[in-house]
Amino acid sequence: MAIPTETVYGLAANAYNTTAVSKIFLAKNRPTSNPLIVHVSNINQLNEVVKEIPPAATALLNKFSPGPLTLLLPRNSLVPDIVTAGLPDVAVRIPSHPLTLSLLQEIDFPLAAPSANPFGYISPTKVEHVNRILGGKIPYILDGGECKAGIESTIVGFIDNVPIIYRQGVITKEDIEECVGIAYLNERKKTVSPGMLDSHYAPHTPLHLADDIASMIKEIGISEIGLITYNEYSNLLPVTQQILLYQSDDHKMGATNLYAALHEMDRRSFKAIVVKKLPHHGIGAAINDRLWKASKK
Ligand code: TXA
Ligand code: MG
Numbered sequence: 001m002a003i004p005t006e007t008v009y010g011l012a013a014n015a016y017n018t019t020a021v022s023k024i025f026l027a028k029n030r031p032t033s034n035p036l037i038v039h040v041s042n043i044n045q046l047n048e049v050v051k052e053i054p055p056a057a058t059a060l061l062n063k064f065s066p067g068p069l070t071l072l073l074p075r076n077s078l079v080p081d082i083v084t085a086g087l088p089d090v091a092v093r094i095p096s097h098p099l100t101l102s103l104l105q106e107i108d109f110p111l112a113a114p115s116a117n118p119f120g121y122i123s124p125t126k127v128e129h130v131n132r133i134l135g136g137k138i139p140y141i142l143d144g145g146e147c148k149a150g151i152e153s154t155i156v157g158f159i160d161n162v163p164i165i166y167r168q169g170v171i172t173k174e175d176i177e178e179c180v181g182i183a184y185l186n187e188r189k190k191t192v193s194p195g196m197l198d199s200h201y202a203p204h205t206p207l208h209l210a211d212d213i214a215s216m217i218k219e220i221g222i223s224e225i226g227l228i229t230y231n232e233y234s235n236l237l238p239v240t241q242q243i244l245l246y247q248s249d250d251h252k253m254g255a256t257n258l259y260a261a262l263h264e265m266d267r268r269s270f271k272a273i274v275v276k277k278l279p280h281h282g283i284g285a286a287i288n289d290r291l292w293k294a295s296k297k
Contacts, residue, residue: 004142005144009147015039015112028118035083039100039113048076059180065093067094067095068149069156073089075090116133117134121204122294146260149169149255150257150259151258154167163176167289168285172286205273207294209295225273226265228261251283254283
């Protein structure tokens with residue numbers, strides 16, 4: 001069943017039930033080498049799935065959970081191999097969406113849930129997205145409205161209590177450093193799991209990350225481009241071919257609206273989707289990272 005979270009919709013199953021979890025991989029066409037995030041209702045349940053919590057992880061949990069933060073922690077034997085793809089750590093998070101949080105409080109098992117999209121496609125942030133991309137393959141979608149954060153959770157692991165950021169999100173590197181001191185971004189050299197591959201989250205229509213819209217128009221043709229931009233329309237293209245992610249300087253709104261804009265542009269069958277790059281810090285870095293992965297290389 002699909003569940004709403006504050007980041008994106010997830011496709012959930014009882015994390016302790018191997019058969020149920022294997023259906024997630026089938027529905028998403030996801031390789032079983034790519035592990036899943038385990039969603040729990042509180043710290044007590046988190047302690048059930050992990051062996052130990054380093055002090056920096058406790059500090060981050062106290063500050064950001066429930067919320068869009070996933071921690072990689074040594075797993076307990078209760079968690080089946082299929083969930084972690086045999087890795088020694090389990091990815092675990094306490095989501096803050098009220099509907100899913102109360103569902104987790106009602107049931108007595110955690111929910112393993114990846115994003116509710118076919119493997120490699122854009123994550124869904126609205127029920128209509130889930131319905132369009134996975135509708136025929138899943139029995140039920142819990143309607144929790146639009147996802148507020150709009151991009152997947154920040155993933156943090158630890159080496160000797162030092163945080164390593166494996167996926168950026170609306171909780172930024174700066175937020176983490178303010179809480180626990182220095183944190184490192186995982187360099188692309190070491191891919192710990194396929195979700196961290198360079199190509200991911202992509203629409204079917206080729207996507208270009210660009211600073212220079214004029215040269216993209218020259219190359220592709222004015223009527224063939226769908227442009228996603230930030231706080232003002234470009235005067236180089238008809239407004240009907242553009243989607244503005246936000247009207248102010250609030251990059252958070254950019255994250256909230258990003259995937260809905262990509263879904264919409266992909267539906268409209270342009271020859272190319274062009275997206276403007278953001279300044280590369282804070283949430284801008286998380287958004288650029290998603291767009292880079294989604295782009296034609
Ligand atoms: O916001 C989110 O995190 C959403 C919502 C539904 O919670 N979930 C999500 O799940 O984005 P998914 O499966 O699409 O992305 C999880 C990422 C993948 O890149 C996966 O490879 C990585 O987390 N991951 C999961 N378990 C891991 C583990 N034990 N060690 C390393 N990476 C892991
Ligand atoms: Mg995903």
